[in-house]
Each structure stands twice: as C-alpha cells, then as structure tokens.
Amino acid sequence: MTSELNQTLQACQNPDQAIRQQAEERLRTAETQNLPEFLFSLSQELAGEDREATTRQLAGLHIKNLLVAKDEALQAEKHNKWKALPPDQRSAIKQTVLSAIRSPVERARHTAAQAAAEIATIELPYNEWPEFLTTLMENVTGELDDGVKIASLECLGFACERLAFCAGDDTPEISVEVTDKMLTAIVDGIRSDRADPIRFAAAEALRNSLSFTKKNMGNEAERNMIMTTICDATQSPAENVRAAAYECIVQIAFQYYDKLQAYMQTIFQLTFGTIRNDTEPVALQAVEFWSTLAEEEIELTDMAQELAETGQTPPPESVCVGYVKAALEHLCPLLTDTLLKQDEDVEIDDDVWNISMSGATCLTLVASCAEDAIVPFVMPFVQSNIQSPEWRNREAATMAFSSILEGPSSASIGNYVNQAIPVLLGALSDQNDLVKDTTAWTIGRICDLHVRSIPEETFPTLVNGLASKLMGESPRVASQSAYAIHNLAAAFADDNAAETSGTNALSPYMSDLLQTLLQVVDREDASEANLRISAFEAISVLIQHSAPDVKPILMQLLPAIIDRLSKSFDMTVMTNDDKEQKEGVQGLLCGLIQVIIIKSTKQEIMPFCDQIMSNFLRVLQTKNSTCQEEALSAISAIATALEGDFTNYMNALRPFLMEGLRNFEAYQVCTVAVGLIGDISRSIEAQMQPFCDEIMSALVEALQNSSLHRSVKPPVLSCFGDIGLAIGAGFEPYLQVSLMMLLQAAQTVAPDDDDDLIDYVNMLREGILEAYTGIIQGLKDGNRCDLMLPYMESIMAFLEMLARDRKNDYGNEVLSKAVGLVGDIASSLGGQIKGQIGKPFVMQLLKEGHETGDQTITETANWASSVVQHAMAC
Numbered sequence: 001m002t003s004e005l006n007q008t009l010q011a012c013q014n015p016d017q018a019i020r021q022q023a024e025e026r027l028r029t030a031e032t033q034n035l036p037e038f039l040f041s042l043s044q045e046l047a048g049e050d051r052e053a054t055t056r057q058l059a060g061l062h063i064k065n066l067l068v069a070k071d072e073a074l075q076a077e078k079h080n081k082w083k084a085l086p087p088d089q090r091s092a093i094k095q096t097v098l099s100a101i102r103s104p105v106e107r108a109r110h111t112a113a114q115a116a117a118e119i120a121t122i123e124l125p126y127n128e129w130p131e132f133l134t135t136l137m138e139n140v141t142g143e144l145d146d147g148v149k150i151a152s153l154e155c156l157g158f159a160c161e162r163l164a165f166c167a168g169d170d171t172p173e174i175s176v177e178v179t180d181k182m183l184t185a186i187v188d189g190i191r192s193d194r195a196d197p198i199r200f201a202a203a204e205a206l207r208n209s210l211s212f213t214k215k216n217m218g219n220e221a222e223r224n225m226i227m228t229t230i231c232d233a234t235q236s237p238a239e240n241v242r243a244a245a246y247e248c249i250v251q252i253a254f255q256y257y258d259k260l261q262a263y264m265q266t267i268f269q270l271t272f273g274t275i276r277n278d279t280e281p282v283a284l285q286a287v288e289f290w291s292t293l294a295e296e297e298i299e300l301t302d303m304a305q306e307l308a309e310t311g312q313t314p315p316p317e318s319v320c321v322g323y324v325k326a327a328l329e330h331l332c333p334l335l336t337d338t339l340l341k342q343d344e345d346v347e348i349d350d351d352v353w354n355i356s357m358s359g360a361t362c363l364t365l366v367a368s369c370a371e372d373a374i375v376p377f378v379m380p381f382v383q384s385n386i387q388s389p390e391w392r393n394r395e396a397a398t399m400a401f402s403s404i405l406e407g408p409s410s411a412s413i414g415n416y417v418n419q420a421i422p423v424l425l426g427a428l429s430d431q432n433d434l435v436k437d438t439t440a441w442t443i444g445r446i447c448d449l450h451v452r453s454i455p456e457e458t459f460p461t462l463v464n465g466l467a468s469k470l471m472g473e474s475p476r477v478a479s480q481s482a483y484a485i486h487n488l489a490a491a492f493a494d495d496n497a498a499e500t501s502g503t504n505a506l507s508p509y510m511s512d513l514l515q516t517l518l519q520v521v522d523r524e525d526a527s528e529a530n531l532r533i534s535a536f537e538a539i540s541v542l543i544q545h546s547a548p549d550v551k552p553i554l555m556q557l558l559p560a561i562i563d564r565l566s567k568s569f570d571m572t573v574m575t576n577d578d579k580e581q582k583e584g585v586q587g588l589l590c591g592l593i594q595v596i597i598i599k600s601t602k603q604e605i606m607p608f609c610d611q612i613m614s615n616f617l618r619v620l621q622t623k624n625s626t627c628q629e630e631a632l633s634a635i636s637a638i639a640t641a642l643e644g645d646f647t648n649y650m651n652a653l654r655p656f657l658m659e660g661l662r663n664f665e666a667y668q669v670c671t672v673a674v675g676l677i678g679d680i681s682r683s684i685e686a687q688m689q690p691f692c693d694e695i696m697s698a699l700v701e702a703l704q705n706s707s708l709h710r711s712v713k714p715p716v717l718s719c720f721g722d723i724g725l726a727i728g729a730g731f732e733p734y735l736q737v738s739l740m741m742l743l744q745a746a747q748t749v750a751p752d753d754d755d756d757l758i759d760y761v762n763m764l765r766e767g768i769l770e771a772y773t774g775i776i777q778g779l780k781d782g783n784r785c786d787l788m789l790p791y792m793e794s795i796m797a798f799l800e801m802l803a804r805d806r807k808n809d810y811g812n813e814v815l816s817k818a819v820g821l822v823g824d825i826a827s828s829l830g831g832q833i834k835g836q837i838g839k840p841f842v843m844q845l846l847k848e849g850h851e852t853g854d855q856t857i858t859e860t861a862n863w864a865s866s867v868v869q870h871a872m873a874c
Contacts (some may be wrong), residue, residue, distance in 0.1 A: 005030070005041045006583035009055045009062075015266075015704050027464035031066065035081060036089040039063060043096035046112055053107045056100075060111030063097065066481055068120045075166065079122050094119055098135050101145065115280065117158030124163065125172045132618050133181040140185045140690030143689060150201045153189045156182055159548060164211045179212045185224075190229050196238035203233055203244035227252075227263050234270050239279055246274070246285030248681050253292045256318040257300070268327065270638065275334055278354050287338065287358045289424050290331065294324050294365035301369070324369045326789040332377035335363045336840035339396035340432065354745070357675045378404050382416075387425060391432040395448050398427065398435065402442035405449050417446055425465045434475055435565050439471060440480030447487035447862060463488070463509045470520050470535070475528035478520060482534035485513065490539040498547040506542070510550045514539060514557060524817040536829055543595045544840045556594050558608055565589040565615045583624040590627070592618060594634035603640050609638060613649050620656040625666035632672040647687045648679060654691060661698040667709035670702065674715045678722035692723060696734045703741050714767035721774020729782025738775065739791050746798045749805075764815055765802065765849025769817035778829040794835045795825070803841035803848075816857045819849040823864030838872050 008030075011023035030038045044061035045051055067082055073396050097119065100112035116132065123129040138144075139152035160182065163174060178720040186209060189202030195872075206226075216222040224401060230252075234243035249267060253260065256586055260267070267289070274286040300320035307314055324331070338359030343352065367374045378400055385397035401420060406415065424446075427439040445465065446454065454462065465490070498504040517535045521758075526532035543554060568589065571582045593612060597605055604606040604716075605612075612634075619631040634655070639646045662675030677695060681688050699716050720738045724731040739809070745764055772795055780783050802818050822845060836842075841847040846868070849861030 005045060005059075006055060006482075008256075009058050012058060013054060021044045027062065035066075036085050036424055039066065039093050040089065040096070043093045043100075043115075044109065046115065047096045047100040047103070049103065049105070051560050053586060054107050056103075057111045057394050060100070060108070060115045061098075063093075063115040064111075064118045067122065072751075076648065077857045079166075082119070082122050090131070092856035094123075094129060095131070098132065098873045100134075101139065101155060101728060102148050104145070104147075106147055106151075108651065109147065110706040113151045114158055115154035116484075117155050117162055117679045119164055120155075120159040121162040124178055125174060127178070129182065129568050133178065133185070134589075137181060137185045137188075138163065140170075140189050142774070146195050146198055147193075149189065150836065153201035153205045155202065156186060157208045157620055158796055160205065160208035160212065164208070174212050174273075176215050179209070179216065181468065183213060183216055184211055187229050190233055190549060192232050195242055196236060199233060199236060199241045200238065201240055202618075203230075206230070207244065207248045207251050209541075210248065210255055217259055218253075219533045221258060221515070224262075231266055231270060232261075234274065237246060242274070242278065242282045243285050246271075246282060246289065250285060250288050250292050253289055253296060255557055257296045258319075260323070263671055264323055272330065272334060282337075282352070283355055284358050287335075287355065287362050290327075291358075291362040291365050294362070294369040297322065297324050297369050298365070304498050306846065315633055320402065324366055325373055328366070328370055328377050329373060330364065332363070332374065334379065335366070336381045336396065336400050339399050340392050340422065342392055342395060346865075347478055356396075356399075362402050363400065363403040364406065367404040367842070369407070371407045372409055374404055374687075376418075379416060379486045386420075386427075390632060391430070391435055394427065394430065395432065395435045395438050398424070398438045398442050398792060402438065402445050405442075409452055410453055412448060414453040415448045418455055421446070421454055421458050421462065425461055428465050428469055433477060436469070436473065436477045437480055440466070440477055440484055444484035444487050446482060447484055447491060451488070451491040463506070463513070465673040467509070467513055467516055470516050471523070474523050475523075475531040478523075479529045479531040482517065482520065482531070482538045485517075486534070486538040486541050489545050492545040492547075495545070495547075502547060504547040505551050506545075507547050509555050513542060514553065517542075521753065527577075531745060532585070536592065539725065540592055540595050543599060551604075554596050555604060558593070558600075558605075561592050561596070562608060562611055562615065565593070565619075566611075569618060583627050586622070587624070587627040587630040588631035590616065590634045594630075597634070597637040597641055600641070600723065602643070602645075605638070605641055606645075609642065609649075612638065612800070613652070617652060620659075625663075625669050628663075628666070628669045628711070629672045632669070632676050636672075636676045639676070639680045642684045644685070644687060645686045650684070650687075651681075651693060654694075658694060661695070661702065664702065664705050665707045667712050670708070672714060674699070674702075674712065674719050678715075678719050680717075681722040681726035686728065686730070688723065688726045689730050692727060692730070692734065696723065696738075700737055700741060703745075711763075713745070714763040716761075716768040717742060717764070718774075721771040724771070724775035724778040725781075726778065728778045729784040731778055732784065732787060734788055735775070738771070738796070742771055743794050743798075746794075746801070765814050766817055767799065771822050773774045773817065773821050776821075776824050778826050780824075782847075788829065792825070792829070792833055792836060795821075796833075799845065800839070800841040803844045812854055812857060814854055815845070815848055815852065816860060818845055819857065819864050821859050822846065823860065823867050826864065826867040826871040830871045834874060836871050837868055841866065 008023045008026045011019050012027070012110070014020050014023070030041075032349075042059045042063050044065065046056050048056065050064050051059075067078050069078055084092075090792050094116075097112055097116045101109050101116060103112065113163075119660050120129060120132050136152045136156060139148050184206045186202050190199050190206060192199075194202070206229075210217075213226070215262050216226065228353050230245050230248045234242050234249075236245070249271075271286040271501065273287050275283050278286070297320045300314070300318055303318060304314045327764060336359075338355050340356075341354070341359075342356045343354055358557070363378070367378075382397045382401045385393040386401070388394050388397070401416075405417075410417075421443075421748065424443055428436055430436050430444075442461070458588050463485075470478050492498070492504055492506060494503050507677045514721065517539045520526060520540045521532055522537040523531065526535070543557075546554065565586060568582060571578070571585070573579045573582055616635055617632045622628065638649075657673060657676065662679070663669045663673070677699075683817065699719060702716050705712060720734075720742070723734075724738075745768055748761055748764055750761040776788060779787055799822065802814065822842055823836070825833065845860050846865050849857050849864070
C-alpha cells in the first residue's frame, strides 16, 4: 500500500483539479476500508527519509486531520475511532510518527510533531503512551541536533494546547507524573545556555503547559524554579524569546494570581523597563500583563462584594491583594507615555494592534480596577497636553481622559467632565483626523457614562457639533459622532418628565438629526468604519427615546423609510459585498420601521400596514438570517399594534412563519419566529385556531430535534401557553402532546457546578410554568378545566420539585411564575384538587413569595393565598 499511497499523495499536489479530486477520493476510500493500515502507511510515508519533503508533510497532516475536528461531537467520534484500533497497530503507528521527529528534514519533523501531539492528546490522559514523554525528554536533553530539540518542544507545546482544548468532563486529568516530565523537558529547553530558537519553542510550550502545572506551581521550590526560568528568558537577546516569556507571565497572572506576591517586585521592574525601552512586540506583552492583572483584580473584587452581600468571605486564594492600586503612581505615567506612540498613519487599519492602543486598553482596565484612586494620577497628564500644539499630545491626552471615564464615580470625575466639554467640542474641528476621531469617541463615552455632568448651557453646541461631523468628515470621525449621538439619545431612556411635559431637550434637533443621519446612510463610503450601521443605530435610539411632540416627525419619516425598503430590492448586486450591503440595509430598515411602529398607535400605522407587510414578505424571501430576524421582529410589532386586524395578513405570512419555525440551523431565526407566534396569538386570540395544526406540529418537531440549539426550547414551551390562552377549549387536540413535552422538559436538572446549565434549566422552568399557566387559563375561559384533571399529579410534582430544589437558586422569576400557577390552579379547579393544593410544599412556595420583598410577587402571592384558601374551603 505504501508505494500506491506515495503516488496518491503526490497526485494530491497535482495542479490538475480532476487528478487531485481522484487522489483525494482514493484517500477517503483507503480510510474507510482499512483505517489501521491506512494510518500506518501514512506514518511510514511521514518517516520515510527517501520520500519528498512535501509528500511527507502531506502524510503527517493527513494523520493529524484524521484525529482533529472543530465540531465537538465529530472530534469525539474521531478520537473514539483511534481508541478502537488494536493496541499493537496503534503502537506501531505511534512509534513510527515519534521517530519522524528526529528526521533531518525540518518540514517532516515539524509535521511529525503536530501528528504526534494529536495522538498524545488522546492517549496521555489515560497514561497509554509512556514512550512519548520519555522520547521527547531524550530529544531535548540529549546530544541531538537543535532542529530535533525544537521539533520536540513544539510537539510538547502542541500537545499541551490540544489537551487543554479537548479537556472535558469525561476526560481524566493529566497525571502529576506526566506533567512533571513535560515540565522537566520544557524547562531544560528554556535554559539560558540554549540557542534562541530552542528557547523560543520551549517558552511557547511552557505557556501552553501552564494549565497542567497546578501542582508544580503549588510547590514553592518548583514555582521558584519556573518563575526564575521565565524571568531569565525575558532578558534574552532574541525578541521572540522575550515576548514568549512575557506571554508566560501573562498566563501565570491569569491562572495563578494568588502565587504572584513573592515575584511582584521583580515583575514590576521587568515589565516597566520593557514597556519603556523594548521593541513593540515585547512591550505589548508586558502591557498585557498589567491588563490581565487588572482584569483579575476586578473579578476578585466583584466576587468579594457578592459574597459580602450574603455574609460570606472569599477563600484565601481568591483575595484581591491590590497590586494595581499600589502601582498607580508609577503605572499611570508609564501608560500615558505609551499613548504618545501613535502610528504615523492616522488612518489606522482595524487589524493593527500597537503599543498606543494596548496602553489605552490597559489604562481603561486599570481605571475600572482602581476607580476614584486613578483620577489624580492621570488628570495632570490630560490637563497639560489636551491643548498642546503637538497633535500626538492632544490625541494622547484625549484618549487618556476617555480611558478613565469608566471606574471613577461622577463625584470624582464629574467636574473634569464639565470642564472638558467645551475643549472637546472645539477639538471636533481639529486639523488632525485622529484627534477628531478620539474626541468624538470620548464625547460618546461621556454621553454614555457621565451625561449628567454635561453643562446644560453647552447642550445645543454639543448636539450641533456632533451633527456637523456626520457628513463632511472621514468615515471614522463620522461613525464616532453617530456613536456619540446614539449615547446621548440613550440618556433620555428614563426621562419620565417627557411624558408629562410632552417634550425633552432633544426634540428641537430631532428633525435635522434624523435627516442628516439618513444622508449618512447614503454616503458612498458608508460601508467603511461601520458608519452605516452606526448611523442606523443612532436613528433607532433617537426614535425609541423621542418625546411625544416628535410624533409628527416620525409619521413623516415612516413612509420615507418604507420607500427606502421598497427601493432596496432594486439595488444592483454584482458582487458578494453588494449582496451583503443590500441585505444589511434591508435588515436595518426593518428595524427602523419596528421602532416607529412601537412608538405609534394602531390608527396611525393602519394606512401603512399593507405596504409594510408587502415589503416584509419580500425580505423574508431572502436567505439572509439577519434580514429574516429583523423582518419577523418587526412583524411582531405590527401584530401587537393591530391586534385582531392582523388576521388579514396570516394567510400570506403563514408559509414564511412555518419556514422560520423549521429553520433549526439558523436557530436565532427560529427563536424570533416562536416569539412571533406568541405575539400573534395574544393579538388575534381565537382567530389563531385555523393555523394551529401546522404551528403546533412545527413546535413539537422543534422540541424533538436534538440538533436544535437548546436556547430555543424554553420559548417554544412558553409558546404552548400563548396558543392555549388564545384558543381556549380549542387547545384540546394538542393538550396531550403538549403536556407530555412539558413533563419531559421538567425532568431536566443541572449539576451544582455548571452555572450555564443552571441558568438554562431556570429558563426552561420559566417556559414550563408559562405554558401551564396559559393552557389552564385558556381552558378556564373555555369552561373545560376538567381536561387538566388527569395531568394535575405531574404538574403538582413539578411544583413540589421547585419548592425542594433550592440548591440551584432558581430566583424570583421562577418563583413568581410558580406562585402564579398555584393561584391559577386553585381558581380554575377549586375544590376538585383541594387534597393537592393544600400540601406543605404549596404553602412553602406561597411563603417564599411573600418573603421576597418584591411588590409584584407579594401581590401575586396574596392573591394566590386567597384563592387557595377558598379552594380548601369548598
């Protein structure tokens, strides 16, 4: 097979597509017919010194690819196929692949390292390949070629990276013996007397291995040895070795914060010297250390506050030491200096990451960590540079000010914001684009975080200044200005005074702002710097938070938006970019129509609904899931507004609605479609009946589909309740299958240590409770509550489980719905179920409802208690 395989691998590199495809098909056939023999032949090709380097490389990559997959389920399947191979055949393959790491051909040994690492990922957790580490240790510590040492260290690094990625609940932890051997080889490779390429490979391997060195880091002697080795590597003459060493320090800050104290003085000196004097790639990693440290301290502080609220204290290993606050006096000047190192080219590519950007990010995190304490260490830099004749100083000062806006309180930084607004408004006309860009961004941050600190007298200048930058400036500056307008409008979200007075401070500017932002959408360069999306988002928020006196403007705007949507179908599409732009615009226009509808009355939108729905149905014909989501969401708003009159559109909408319900792949579309079903049910009520057979069939199909994203299932269950409430006694044909689905879902439980699954189970329980409530209320309205009697035992068992299951802390949302369901059961079935409704767990739920302190839940609990008492008296 080896000779034939060699020819096939060579054919895979043939420029003729037909020959390549035939060769690839032969490889697939060989894999299917005899996987052990195929893998062994590939390993021989990889290890064959008489073979061409490219063929050997292809053989090694094929071995790796037979064991690797991005999809978790497919990955497990591939690993299981390897485990199913006979031990002697696996052994032969492993030995051959491992031997190839000693090849004199660099390409072959590098690929062998990748293949061997993937095999080790499967076998090391089960201690099934002792030769792997023994051989690699010999390679690294023995008298072998440097290239072999590098490949061996690469192999260790790849293996550690893959082991961390593939670690799961079913995979055993890597044994201490294995990690000890790994670490011994890696630390040997990073020694100062090693060649730089070896040290680099070892440093990268060490970074990847840190996930498995908890025991070693817990031992002071071993930890000292590891830290000394890494710190020595930060002084290497080779830039890539220094950068890789700092990456290790960053990883240690993330994983072993509680072990840093003895080394902080050294790390402080090393990082500060590196940030000041080293090359940018190395300095970036040194800055990243302080960013990571700040993130860890923010998280630890938040955790301590949460524990304090419940009377607990954090464990010793989770105590925030406060390194960042202690370093502020020296750290802040260091970071503000990095802000002065902007790129010469002000049109910074989004993919570029430089020391100035890194410093700003770090300063933002430090501000969130240190809060008010940072202000006196940064504001002198801001004040002395913000009006400097040098553009670099002006931009750096503005960026520094922006970076510390989040963290400090308004009491601490509010006065500075007040003083800065006139200066910033003037800087919107700066001669330098980067200064204008950063200024607009800073104003946007102020509007988001400290809008109350903006002087009232500067409001007109602020709005007009931002509006003036939307059309005549670069896309970046215009996008930041739109972002600032978006945040300014969002500040009026809780403006209750507008409902009383009928106006707010933005009303005089709404017409001009909306008109200008629509012109921005039409700019030829609107696809750059996220400008079009920023403009649409600003329009949307302006509409959402507009005062009542702006309603006439919105009613004038609505036909213009509808017309834009109608004309969008005629947009020329020559390329994929054109197609994406067209569909993006359509989705955004649907969103604008939705927010206008939400602000309007039924009478105001009725004249436009036929045209709106006609356009929405055309949007739903596209295969773009984002467009479909936006259109379905907007249709929900129409259904809610029109109430029973929405029935007129049901026949035309039905096929698109069913397509959305069955769009299991684009699960977000499916979720929105389910929500739309609920909104329509509430709007047209009994008129939903003719469509229910098909809809209920699709909903049950969704619940039974194992590939559907789990987040869709809670709203599907809740939707049963919406339909049941809408059609009352007409729900009888669907009752048995619905309650069976609810009963199955009620069996889902979450382990104590899986927060994500706990949250999901709580959402599932909310959906179940909403479903039971809607169905019972609907049957009560239809005088058919008797249909529920056979199912009451399972429903009450579910409520009893909730009453007993306090370990997952299901929260007030679940409790509120559980208490409400108790009341609905009692009021609907009365004395027929008094033997069940009077059980202790029911009283416990009602008691917990009373004790929440939440007014709404307390009122629900009072009502439920009264109807339970009445039922018990019957």
